[in-house]
Amino acid sequence: MTTGTIEIDKKPDNSLRLILAGEWKLGNTQHSAEDVFDRLEEQEVNRITFDSRGLKNWDSMLLVFISKLADACSRNDVAMDQSGLPAGVRRLMDLASSQNQRTGMTQGGERQSFLTLLGEKTLDLGENVKEALAFIGEVTLALLRMLLGRARYRRIDLTLHIQEAGVQALPIITLVSLLIGMILAFIASIQLKLFGAQIYVADAVGIGIVRVIGAVMAGVIMAGRTGAAYAAQIGTMQVNEEVDALETLGISPIEFLVMPRVLALTLMMPLLCVYADLMGIVGGMMVGVGMLDLGAMEYLSQTQSAITLTHFSVGVFHSFVFGILIAVSGCLRGIKCEGSASAVGYAATSAVVTAIVAMVVATLIITLSCQVLGI
Amino acid sequence: MGEPESNSGKDGKKDVVIEVHDLKIAYGSFVLMENLNFSINRGDIFIVMGMSGSGKSTLVKQMIGLKEPAAGRIVYDGISYWDVDAREQDKIKQRFGVLFQEGALWSSMTLAENVALPLEHYTSLPPTQIRELVAYKLALVGLAGFEEFYPTELSGGMRKRAGLARAIALDPDLLFFDEPSSGLDPISARLLDDLILELRESLGTTVVVVTHELASIFAIGTNSIFLDTEKKEITARGDPNRLLRETQDPKVLSFLTRGENERGEEKGPTRERR
Numbered sequence: 001m002t003t004g005t006i007e008i009d010k011k012p013d014n015s016l017r018l019i020l021a022g023e024w025k026l027g028n029t030q031h032s033a034e035d036v037f038d039r040l041e042e043q044e045v046n047r048i049t050f051d052s053r054g055l056k057n058w059d060s061m062l063l064v065f066i067s068k069l070a071d072a073c074s075r076n077d078v079a080m081d082q083s084g085l086p087a088g089v090r091r092l093m094d095l096a097s098s099q100n101q102r103t104g105m106t107q108g109g110e111r112q113s114f115l116t117l118l119g120e121k122t123l124d125l126g127e128n129v130k131e132a133l134a135f136i137g138e139v140t141l142a143l144l145r146m147l148l149g150r151a152r153y154r155r156i157d158l159t160l161h162i163q164e165a166g167v168q169a170l171p172i173i174t175l176v177s178l179l180i181g182m183i184l185a186f187i188a189s190i191q192l193k194l195f196g197a198q199i200y201v202a203d204a205v206g207i208g209i210v211r212v213i214g215a216v217m218a219g220v221i222m223a224g225r226t227g228a229a230y231a232a233q234i235g236t237m238q239v240n241e242e243v244d245a246l247e248t249l250g251i252s253p254i255e256f257l258v259m260p261r262v263l264a265l266t267l268m269m270p271l272l273c274v275y276a277d278l279m280g281i282v283g284g285m286m287v288g289v290g291m292l293d294l295g296a297m298e299y300l301s302q303t304q305s306a307i308t309l310t311h312f313s314v315g316v317f318h319s320f321v322f323g324i325l326i327a328v329s330g331c332l333r334g335i336k337c338e339g340s341a342s343a344v345g346y347a348a349t350s351a352v353v354t355a356i357v358a359m360v361v362a363t364l365i366i367t368l369s370c371q372v373l374g375i
Numbered sequence: 376m377g378e379p380e381s382n383s384g385k386d387g388k389k390d391v392v393i394e395v396h397d398l399k400i401a402y403g404s405f406v407l408m409e410n411l412n413f414s415i416n417r418g419d420i421f422i423v424m425g426m427s428g429s430g431k432s433t434l435v436k437q438m439i440g441l442k443e444p445a446a447g448r449i450v451y452d453g454i455s456y457w458d459v460d461a462r463e464q465d466k467i468k469q470r471f472g473v474l475f476q477e478g479a480l481w482s483s484m485t486l487a488e489n490v491a492l493p494l495e496h497y498t499s500l501p502p503t504q505i506r507e508l509v510a511y512k513l514a515l516v517g518l519a520g521f522e523e524f525y526p527t528e529l530s531g532g533m534r535k536r537a538g539l540a541r542a543i544a545l546d547p548d549l550l551f552f553d554e555p556s557s558g559l560d561p562i563s564a565r566l567l568d569d570l571i572l573e574l575r576e577s578l579g580t581t582v583v584v585v586t587h588e589l590a591s592i593f594a595i596g597t598n599s600i601f602l603d604t605e606k607k608e609i610t611a612r613g614d615p616n617r618l619l620r621e622t623q624d625p626k627v628l629s630f631l632t633r634g635e636n637e638r639g640e641e642k643g644p645t646r647e648r649r
Contacts, residue, residue, distance in 0.1 A: 240479055241479035242482065244436075244441050248439050248473045249497075
């Protein structure tokens with residue numbers, strides 16, 4: 001394959017003839033318009049013409065070269081006569097010329113200063129908090145309307161969401177809670193074995209799991225599994241104008257889409273937490289019985305004496321709060337999703353991050369409150 | 376900009392159903408259109424034309440209550456939509472049927488459930504009657520027997536037709552179409568045009584259509600406006616066929632003739648050396 005070549009022929013009338021030859025195709029040797037122009041600047045030039053008789057094949061590479069050359073010519077007040085170029089090149093150059101560009105849409109492209117960005121982000125944050133509060137208010141009103149029997153939603157949707165957030169989550173909750181129970185038992189046994197107090201592994205695992213860890217682990221799993229799914233489902237509906245279609249019918253998307261999801265997860269989370277507690281204790285017991293020479297009945301009896309109704313209630317309360325936080329974060333991110341596929345991905349990621357941060361903050365608040373109240 | 380220019384019916388009597396006064400379309404500080412004034416008569420097939428990005432779809436979103444205008448009023452039979460409370464807005468919405476660009480069918484529901492939802496929502500008809508109505512509406516758009524299909528199991532054109540069945544579920548007196556023919560083959564597009572004409576003839580439905588399809592514009596349009604991106608206002612209005620003959624605006628003429636009158640008889644670039 002012959003590469004594209006360029007020869008410069010200086011005329012006595014201070015015009016330059018650029019002789020283009022060979023194959024000007026992508027992948028061949030690149031000619032830089034700037035290099036050519038630097039060479040032209042060394043000589044007094046007022047006009048450029050072309051001779052393309054030797055040109056065999058060309059593609060966008062030639063067009064980009066000519067276009068850059070045209071820019072350089074206009075910057076330096078040099079006339080460019082395109083009549084020597086192939087007709088196809090001339091027409092495509094004409095199509096891409098500045099006269100044919102769309103006007104009236106001059107938004108974007110401006111680089112903003114750090115302070116402007118910081119200010120805008122801060123204002124956005126305030127706006128986001130306001131939006132989140134308004135959303136929570138709307139969901140609360142929708143729940144009240146449902147209790148009064150005035151909400152518009154499909155009962156089958158609620159049933160399906162309960163199934164998805166409940167029974168279908170059991171396998172992953174089982175696996176993770178069993179492993180967390182085992183890990184806790186291993187960690188506790190490291191110290192307790194030194195004193196021959198392995199039996200207290202049951203206390204450590206039982207109280208830890210039932211009071212907070214069971215709820216937190218169930219929450220983290222549901223945030224990643226169900227919260228993200230809510231954001232993606234509603235976000236996709238937003239992108240496909242399905243939410244708009246509901247609104248034009250006068251059906252509130254909060255009642256129809258958000259409320260059944262929030263209700264399903266809020267109802268299911270405490271149940272999942274109780275199940276996670278049970279699996280965590282079983283995991284701890286597997287380590288206790290299998291590796292610490294404890295009897296199964298002995299372990300269960302010790303766990304029973306360690307766990308109080310207060311521990312259990314605190315754990316279930318955690319999960320109830322987590323259920324609301326995860327569902328609201330997921331649905332909020334979905335409803336606020338902008339109209340593109342990448343926005344759906346962002347909404348799902350953002351839903352998980354928001355839910356987990358909110359859960360950690362809620363756990364701290366509940367734990368501190370329990371400390372202060374002596375619970 | 377004064378009062379909207381009203382259209383006259385065939386008998387010269389005005390029966391205005393929608394009036395738009397001094398409407399402004401803006402995204403934040405970026406103004407797309409301002410001082411839009413027009414009115415739509417009952418039974419009109421009103422075409423909203425303009426280049427891509429001129430705010431046509433946003434205009435329709437403002438008209439159907441999805442996006443509040445930056446300024447101006449949209450009046451339905453004397454009631455200004457954005458100036459009344461949610462309950463009144465809901466009443467106006469009951470008169471709307473909307474076909475979105477991609478159909479916007481609810482993906483978790485079958486076609487029958489999609490078409491049935493508006494009926495369940497706004498009427499207290501017994502389930503058997505709703506089923507019959509759903510079957511009839513689907514048959515009207517050529518989708519008889521597809522009741523139990525989910526939207527994902529259909530082609531783009533079929534989804535759009537199902538969207539139309541849902542839009543006409545409640546026999547609305549105002550139908551809004553956002554790019555109804557896009558993505559449809561010429562025969563389906565023609566059938567859709569015929570259906571729009573039939574709905575207007577038999578039910579007296581007023582139809583607002585955002586479209587670029589010249590064939591549809593000339594076949595069904597009885598009135599139109601052209602949104603000019605540069606001037607940020609309406610630069611032409613009236614029957615599209617009359618506009619084609621009489622307009623002096625080069626941009627409108629260029630739009631209605633696929634650019635041929637602006638660029639001479641140029642047929643686009645062809646490569647000589649390939």
